[in-house]
Amino acid sequence: MxxxxxxxxANCDGANLNHARLSGANLYAINLRxxxxxxxxxxxxxxxxxxxxxxxLSGAKLAGxxLAGxxLQRATLTGADLTGANLxxxxxxxxRMGGALTAGARFCHTLMPDQRMxxxxx
Numbered sequence: 001m002x003x004x005x006x007x008x009x010a011n012c013d014g015a016n017l018n019h020a021r022l023s024g025a026n027l028y029a030i031n032l033r034x035x036x037x038x039x040x041x042x043x044x045x046x047x048x049x050x051x052x053x054x055x056x057l058s059g060a061k062l063a064g065x066x067l068a069g070x071x072l073q074r075a076t077l078t079g080a081d082l083t084g085a086n087l088x089x090x091x092x093x094x095x096r097m098g099g100a101l102t103a104g105a106r107f108c109h110t111l112m113p114d115q116r117m118x119x120x121x122x
Contacts, residue, residue, distance in 0.1 A: 006030070023061070043081075088121075 006012060006020075008028040018038040022045055029049040039059040050070040058076050063083040067090050074094040084104040091111045108122040 006017075006022065006025070006027065007030070008026050009030065010027070011031045012035055013031050013033045015032065015035045017032075017040050018036050020037065020040040023041045023043045025042070025045045027042075027045055027047050027050060029051075030047065031051045032055050033051050034054040035052070035056070037055055037057045037060050039061075040057070041061045042065050043061045043063045045062070045065045047070055048066050048068045050067065052070055052072045052075050054074045055072070056076045057080050059079045060077070061081050062085050063081045064085060065082075066086045068086050068088045070087075070090045072090055072092050072095050075092070075096075077092075077095055077097045077100045079099045080097075081101045082105045083101050084106075085102075086106050087110045088106055088108040089110065092113050093111050093115055095113045097113055106121040107118040108120070110118045112118050
């Protein structure tokens with residue numbers, strides 16, 4: 001990670017965190033713009049207000065993660081596990097989500113990849 005700390009409010013712009021094990025981590029408002037998180041384990045992580053614009057989360061485990069208010073514009077979530085994740089007020093506009101698992105995920109005021117608002121769980 002080139003000497004960067006991973007934690008709340010950290011700036012990890014462009015970081016390579018492929019296969020990282022961060023389950024249950026407190027990553028509140030972290031900056032992970034354009035970061036590589038391929039197959040990272042972020043299950044149960046607290047990623048509220050995180051900046052994940054353009055991040056590659058292909059195959060990442062985000063089951064039960066709190067992504068409330070997270071910015072995931074143009075992120076790649078192909079094959080990611082978002083089972084039971086909190087996506088309230090998240091911005092997924094332009095995100096690629098092919099094959100992503102979303103069973104039990106909570107959508108409320110969530111901007112979806114096609115620019116539609118999803119309020120299923122408000």
